Amino acid sequence: MKLLDCRGxxxxxxxxxxxxxxxxxxxxxILERINGQRYIGRTLSGSGYIEVRGTPGDxxxxxxxxxxxxxxxxxxxxxxxxxxxxxxxxxxDARDITGLSMRGGKIxxxxxxxxxxxxxMKSYEDxxxxxxxxxxxxxxxxxxxxxxxxxxxxxxxxxxxxxxGKFIASGMHGGTIFIRGKLTEKQVGKGIGxxxxxxxxxxxxxxYLEEYSGDLKINLPDFLPKDWMRVFPxxxxxxxxxxxY
Amino acid sequence: xxKSLLFPEFKVVRDENRCIAxxxxxRQCANDVHIYDEEDDQVYSQExxxxxxxRCVTLCPTRxxxxxxxxxxxxxxxxxxxxxLRNLYKQAETGGVLLTGMGCSEDYPIYWxxxxxxxxxxxxxxIDPLREPIEIKTFLGRKEEFLDTDWEEEPPVLKTQLAPxxxxxxxxxxxxMSYGSISYNAFRSLAEAAQEIGTFCNSGExxxxxxxxxxxxxxIVQVASGRFGVHPGYLRAAxxxxxxxxxxxxxxxxxxxxxxxxxxxxxxxxxxxVGSDAISPAPHHDIYxxxxxxxxxxxIKEATNYKKPVSVKIAAVHNVAAIASGVVxxxxxxxxxxxxxxxxxxxxxxxxxxxxxxxELALAQVDERLRREGIRHRASLVIAGGIRSSSDxxxxxxxxxxxxxxxxxxxxALGCHLCQKCYTGKCNWGIAxxxxxxxxxxxxxxxxxxxxxxxxxxxxxIKEMLGGMGVNxxxxxxxxxxxxxxxxxxxxxxEILGVKAAGEGW
Numbered sequence: 001m002k003l004l005d006c007r008g009x010x011x012x013x014x015x016x017x018x019x020x021x022x023x024x025x026x027x028x029x030i031l032e033r034i035n036g037q038r039y040i041g042r043t044l045s046g047s048g049y050i051e052v053r054g055t056p057g058d059x060x061x062x063x064x065x066x067x068x069x070x071x072x073x074x075x076x077x078x079x080x081x082x083x084x085x086x087x088x089x090x091x092x093d094a095r096d097i098t099g100l101s102m103r104g105g106k107i108x109x110x111x112x113x114x115x116x117x118x119x120x121m122k123s124y125e126d127x128x129x130x131x132x133x134x135x136x137x138x139x140x141x142x143x144x145x146x147x148x149x150x151x152x153x154x155x156x157x158x159x160x161x162x163x164x165g166k167f168i169a170s171g172m173h174g175g176t177i178f179i180r181g182k183l184t185e186k187q188v189g190k191g192i193g194x195x196x197x198x199x200x201x202x203x204x205x206x207x208y209l210e211e212y213s214g215d216l217k218i219n220l221p222d223f224l225p226k227d228w229m230r231v232f233p234x235x236x237x238x239x240x241x242x243x244x245y
Numbered sequence: 246x247x248k249s250l251l252f253p254e255f256k257v258v259r260d261e262n263r264c265i266a267x268x269x270x271x272r273q274c275a276n277d278v279h280i281y282d283e284e285d286d287q288v289y290s291q292e293x294x295x296x297x298x299x300r301c302v303t304l305c306p307t308r309x310x311x312x313x314x315x316x317x318x319x320x321x322x323x324x325x326x327x328x329x330l331r332n333l334y335k336q337a338e339t340g341g342v343l344l345t346g347m348g349c350s351e352d353y354p355i356y357w358x359x360x361x362x363x364x365x366x367x368x369x370x371x372i373d374p375l376r377e378p379i380e381i382k383t384f385l386g387r388k389e390e391f392l393d394t395d396w397e398e399e400p401p402v403l404k405t406q407l408a409p410x411x412x413x414x415x416x417x418x419x420x421x422m423s424y425g426s427i428s429y430n431a432f433r434s435l436a437e438a439a440q441e442i443g444t445f446c447n448s449g450e451x452x453x454x455x456x457x458x459x460x461x462x463x464x465i466v467q468v469a470s471g472r473f474g475v476h477p478g479y480l481r482a483a484x485x486x487x488x489x490x491x492x493x494x495x496x497x498x499x500x501x502x503x504x505x506x507x508x509x510x511x512x513x514x515x516x517x518x519v520g521s522d523a524i525s526p527a528p529h530h531d532i533y534x535x536x537x538x539x540x541x542x543x544x545i546k547e548a549t550n551y552k553k554p555v556s557v558k559i560a561a562v563h564n565v566a567a568i569a570s571g572v573v574x575x576x577x578x579x580x581x582x583x584x585x586x587x588x589x590x591x592x593x594x595x596x597x598x599x600x601x602x603x604x605e606l607a608l609a610q611v612d613e614r615l616r617r618e619g620i621r622h623r624a625s626l627v628i629a630g631g632i633r634s635s636s637d638x639x640x641x642x643x644x645x646x647x648x649x650x651x652x653x654x655x656x657x658a659l660g661c662h663l664c665q666k667c668y669t670g671k672c673n674w675g676i677a678x679x680x681x682x683x684x685x686x687x688x689x690x691x692x693x694x695x696x697x698x699x700x701x702x703x704x705x706x707i708k709e710m711l712g713g714m715g716v717n718x719x720x721x722x723x724x725x726x727x728x729x730x731x732x733x734x735x736x737x738x739x740e741i742l743g744v745k746a747a748g749e750g751w
Contacts, residue, residue: 015547038540043477043548059531062544065477078531081544084476097531101472103516119530120471124516144526146517173521236521237504243593244341245669 001028011037011057022048022067036076041069044086061088064105077114080107083129089215096138102129102148108212109133115165116140121175123147132212139165142231143189146174151205151212153220154181162187169231173238177231178205180223188231191238197228250334255297256315257290263309264288270301270310275671275683298664300673332594345594346667346677348494348586348631348653349601355586356605356734357637360644361747363728365715372717374708380718381707383648385485385625386410386554387578408578409554411465411485413648414443415704416719417638419696420583420629420652421467421489421558423449424457425502425511425523426590426667427656428684431676434659434692436460441693442700447650448474450489450500450525452514458482465556468545470499471525473515477548485553485579486545488538490529491560493587493630496601499527503591505670508679539575546576554578561585561607561630562600566614573615573624580624581650582607586631588653590677591668604630605644609742612645612724621724635706644742645724658699659692727751 002021006014014037018029027048031040034054041050041060044067052060052071060079061069066086071079074092080099086106093111101120104127112135119140121129129148134155141164142150154163162182169177170189178197188194202225213220257278266288270279276294279301281287295312302310317327332343365371372379387408395402419439424432426449433456435446440463448457448466452474457464461482468475469489480486491497502511502523512519532538542555556579557572559565569580584604589597608628615621628641629650638649657663660674667677675686707719716722730747731739739746 012547019550039544039547042544043480045477058540059544063475063477063480063548081531082472082475100531101475103472103476116530120524120526122473122515122517124512124518127516143530144524146521146524171524171526173524174518236518239501239522239524240504242342243344243668244335244339245344 001030002026003030003032005032006037006054007033007035009037011039015039015042018050019044022046034073041067041088047086061086064088066105074111075109080105080131083107085127087215091216093135098133099129099131102131103127104129106208106211107131108215109135110216110218112136114138116143118142118145118148118150118177120144120146121148121150123175130208132208134212134216134218136163137165140167140170141165142169142172142175142177143167145169145172145177145233148175149205149208150175150177151208152177152179152181153209154179155220157181168192169233171238172231172233173236174233179229179231180227181229183229183231191234193232193234195230195232197225197230199225201225201230202228249338251293251331251338252317253292253295253315254331255292255295256313257292257295258311258313259288259290260309260311263307265307265309267306269304269306273300273304273673275673275678275680296664296666297662298666298673299662343594344591344668345597345665346588346590346592347663347665348588349598350665351598353585353603355631356603356738356742357633357640359732359734359738360605360640360742360744361730361732362636362639362643362710362714363730364713369715371715372712374705374712377712377717379708379711380720381415381704381711383413383416383719384410385413385556385579385627385647387624388622390622409485409552411445411554411579412443413445415700416642416646416648416707417700417703418444418465418627418648418650419446419655420588420650421447421449421465421487422590422652422656423451423467423473423502424454424514425449425451425506425679427677428672428675428679428687429454429456429510430684430687430689430692431656431659432457433689434687434696435655436464437689437693438696438700439463441697444700445484447487448483451502451511451523452516453479453482454510454514467558468541469525470527470529471515471523473517473523473525480545480548480553483553485556486549487556487558487579487581488529488541488545488577489558490532490538491558491562491583492589492592493560493583493585493601493604494589495592495596496560496562497527498593498596500525500589500591503668503670506679511679535571535575538572542576556581556627558583560587561602561604563602565602565607566610569611570614570618570620573620577624579627580611581627581629582611583650584608584628584630587629588656589667604628605641606738606741608641608644608646609726609744613743616724635703636710638703639707639710639722640729642719642722643725643728644744645726647723655696655699658695659687 036057038057045065075094096114098117115138393404439446450469466483557577558581585601625647672678
């Protein structure tokens with residue numbers, strides 16, 4: 001295990017150190033007193049664990065390819081930006097564009113996220129990105145989404161409130177979003193379907209929920225299908241009819 | 246259904262005396278223009294679907310075919326052109342946005358054709374490139390403000406750490422064309438030619454097919470708003486990384502590869518399901534400001550350990566000089582600017598033909614602005630959009646470009662006949678298609694040979710022109726507008742170009 005006190009250190013120094021350790025085979029690294037350093041854990045390939053104590057800066061885990069990052073605090077914009085594989089666990093909130101263009105891996109957010117979370121996620125065969133948000137999300141959740149899974153749990157929210165904003169899944173053409181709590185058709189983009197969730201569908205996401213609650217050490221309430229809504233694209237060719245050929 | 250009011254664009258003329266009903270034309274046409282009638286043992290043509298790509302004409306063994314522009318029989322009207330009428334009929338029938346391919350084909354001024362080059366006479370002897378070396382090698386990347394050298398050492402030692410550079414043996418690179426928009430064989434031709442010549446091709450925004458990682462040393466990979474195929478291995482494999490903000494053919498809008506072209510192989514490269522649209526949104530959703538652009542540039546530099554130049558490609562729009570200044574300040578090592586003539590695999594026609602400005606004006610303004618601000622050395626300028634010949638290139642260099650990207654010209658070298666139907670995925674020349682029946686028409690070995698030949702020919706011409714000016718290195722011409730004179734341009738245009746009128750001396 002390696003420990004780095006990051007106070008006053010530029011992100012370039014922190015990331016270079018982490019990469020150097022990683023390349024020598026050190027797979028447990030603790031970053032103490034992180035405060036706004038960007039790109040923590042960027043491009044790290046293979047499994048291993050990085051603990052971030054403090055508030056990391058933008059693009060946490062950018063292009064990451066297998067590592068696990070646990071943030072003991074909040075994350076800023078772009079956590080998991082264009083991430084390929086691995087896991088990011090945030091024990092607080094995250095901000096805008098969490099999981100932008102994610103291609104694989106998992107992002108667990110204990111609290112809430114900002115605007116445009118999960119925008120343009122995509123999946124292919126076994127590469128199946130998943131974002132689970134414990135609290136609420138801002139507008140444009142899952143915009144342009146092309147694949148993968150987003151779960152919004154709406155924990156701690158008053159009954160009858162919606163845990164997501166407006167223009168949900170605008171331009172979505174692949175993947176699925178499950179939202180626990182109120183969701184109306186007015187909140188979703190054009191060409192997007194919403195439906196109630198079946199027992200079977202709930203069972204399908206149960207594994208992910210168990211993994212999420214285990215990683216974050218929280219007890220989830222008993223979920224009932226009727227508490228949930230599922231958001232899905234009505235077409236994989238949203239632009240198919242827009243053009244004259 | 247009511248009969249379409251659309252009239253054929255092309256006339257197919259078959260010389261019955263020459264036609265031997267061999268059906269080559271039938272097999273070659275993906276648009277089903279030619280039909281063989283077994284009973285009559287004759288080939289007929291239905292010209293409604295002909296796109297004028299000249300594939301059948303070229304391959305007809307007896308030269309029995311001719312495809313010409315069909316003159317519509319309507320009364321000529323200067324306001325309501327045939328193109329306007331066609332588009333009106335088509336949109337009234339489909340209700341759709343008109344798609345097109347290649348670059349803007351409208352009749353806007355082409356400033357290259359109004360610029361003339363200088364040559365030496367008497368006082369400054371010209372150089373014969375056959376006898377004397379002329380250097381056209383080009384380095385792209387950030388140049389240092391000062392070079393700290395230890396002259397005490399023998400030989401002297403350069404102490405300044407130089408920023409990463411791309412080394413080009415010719416000032417010409419192949420523009421971004423994704424695998425997906427063009428075929429495997431077309432991409433392979435470009436990559437192999439770039440490697441043989443010692444220059445670079447560009448992955449476009451479609452990721453990199455596993456076979457092409459071998460050519461990584463000669464590939465600039467793109468990170469675009471769709472982030473297709475972007476992962477650490479992709480960034481590491483490349484010689485440089487280009488952030489695509491805009492494209493000359495469609496400034497301000499995103500792109501989408503229609504589901505028809507998302508074949509199993511393309512889907513693997515892009516990591517999206519077969520047959521679904523591959524959508525590149527208009528903006529990068531992590532870039533809403535110059536500061537955000539800086540963040541992505543730095544992310545890429547972090548991801549590649551500061552060993553690769555990062556390029557930012559923007560479209561030439563009205564405020565391009567200020568935008569380019571911001572891009573340089575954000576840390577781009579190369580700024581690529583794509584003009585209104587820049588090509589595309591698919592764009593709305595209304596955007597392609599009406600948005601953006603000519604690259605010549607944009608280049609002159611950007612170079613001028615960066616010089617005035619004292620930051621020209623911080624990034625190389627690469628321009629793109631309708632470069633047709635070696636003379637366009639040398640004029641671009643004199644206007645201030647470090648190098649050019651060629652896209653359409655390279656495709657024409659591969660056999661493209663500019664039918665502008667790239668978006669249909671039915672390219673009869675095997676270039677802009679994923680249909681295996683069509684793609685095998687382009688042999689990558691022959692394609693590579695033709696591209697290499699083109700670049701050799703242009704290099705020789707560039708050296709001839711440089712020699713004629715009495716200049717023995719391209720570097721000496723860069724941004725030297727005294728070597729240019731304008732004909733047939735207004736004072737305002739000359740001022741924007743920073744070029745004197747023909748007839749004016751020094």
